[in-house]
Amino acid sequence: MSKLTIALDIMGGDHGPPVILSAVQKAIHTLTDTHFMLCGDESVIQPALEKLNADEQARVTVIHCEQVVEMGEAPTSALRNKKQSSMRRALELVQSGEADACVSAGNTGALLTMAFYLLKTLPGIDRPALVSDMPTATHHRVFLLDLGANVNCTSETLFQYGVMGSVLAEQISGIKNPRVALLNVGEEDIKGNAQVKYADQLFRNASGLNYIGYVEGDDIFTDHADVVVTDGFTGNIALKSCEGLAKLVIHEVKRLTQASFFSRMMARIALPLLKNVYNRVNPDQYNGASLLGLRGIVIKSHGNASADAFYYAILQSKQEAEMKVPEKIKSKIETVLLEQL
Known part of the structure; x- marks a missing residue:
């Protein structure tokens, strides 16, 4: 199996980058077969990467993003005005196939709106579900x-x-x-x-x-x-x-x-x-809700998640990517669902 790649929104969540970066460091230490694409402010991310060894740093790509989707921001405003945000960039990496999954603890409404707009739903699905x-x-x-x-x-x-x-x-x-x-x-x-x-x-x-x-x-x-x-x-x-x-x-x-x-x-x-x-x-350990029904893997972590909780969300994204969830469920959803409608 080729190495998996997970895109992470570093700037989202109630507690901000410190908590998320702590979870990311743990994930990089333990998930040695995974590449991580960290989306956010490079000046915030780089100090955390200095604690990693050379092999671990080689499995990390930093995607500098100039914008942040605020937790209280209106979803339509975020979709229209935050095209350079860490949240959108993480989703775009899944859309382009550069990442196998993405995880964000950011604004739920904005994440749902952006994911729906960028990734689209599977045939026969009106709206995705958490x-x-x-x-x-x-x-x-x-x-x-x-x-x-x-x-x-x-x-x-x-x-x-x-x-x-x-x-x-x-x-x-x-x-x-x-x-x-x-x-x-x-x-x-x-x-x-x-x-x-x-x-x-x-x-x-x-x-x-x-x-x-x-x-x-x-x-x-x-x-x-x-x-x-x-x-x-x-x-x-x-x-x-x-x-x-x-x-x-x-x-x-x-x-x-x-x-x-x-x-x-x-x-x-x-x-x-x-x-x-x-x-x-x-x-x-139950943190991380899958946005089911999209043509890509998106995991929503709680905004107030601890480092351990966000780490579990990363593990969930890896599991779904390894099992190729969208591909596995696509044919059955199309068959079962479209026959009934």
Whole structure:
């Protein structure tokens, strides 16, 4: 396999280049078969590269960018006025084939707008969706989409999301005949708005999909489904609520284990168990949402991601590039989706 190339938007995110460059240094150290194209202010990037050895520096290309897409900038303004930005340049490298994937922690709306404009969607896909896998009560993962790319979705778009999510679960996680479900306020057929009810009918009338019906929010983590479909408004709230709860659990475990001498001693005994729990619920390792449905690999990291979290997003981009996700899902999406529409 030829060496992969990943383009990184160094200037995006709430915490700016220091956090992202820390993650990049770790990635360069560990991913020795990968070339990195760093897009951003060269004067900011170069000092970090001085800490690398000669072999590591040889696997890095710096793309100087004079502009930065601000976190609060309007997406249309960024598309029109930030053609020399680090975010756009990273996407253009994927568009031209110079990079196999790109990662950005920048302005979500701007990234979605630019990616949609530059890379276009696969045939049969109206809008791309942000999707991420999350832990369940078993060792399986569940793919949740949309996570905020489109707050208003038609029934047809929800159906498209289900097809894409099913293909992703099958190709990335190796799940045969993935179970697809619609997120709803109840499991009964009478529950839900008109949009969800019509999407339910589209799924039921489709062949080649293992549609299991509605699931409620508390079923996301029970391994009831492999793919859970919803609109971006609901999906984003569900994701952020889950991350907040995970952080609360981690905080409470840390607080309780330091509450007294006895609890600290018990924590030492239970340390392997506590580490397992921490690794299961730590949101950092689930950072990085794939912008699914595009003709290229784009990973959106949380804007407030830590260095470790952004590193996980880089790992995700490498995995999808190695598995050639767009190519693998393209034919099946075209076949399954276009036959149903």
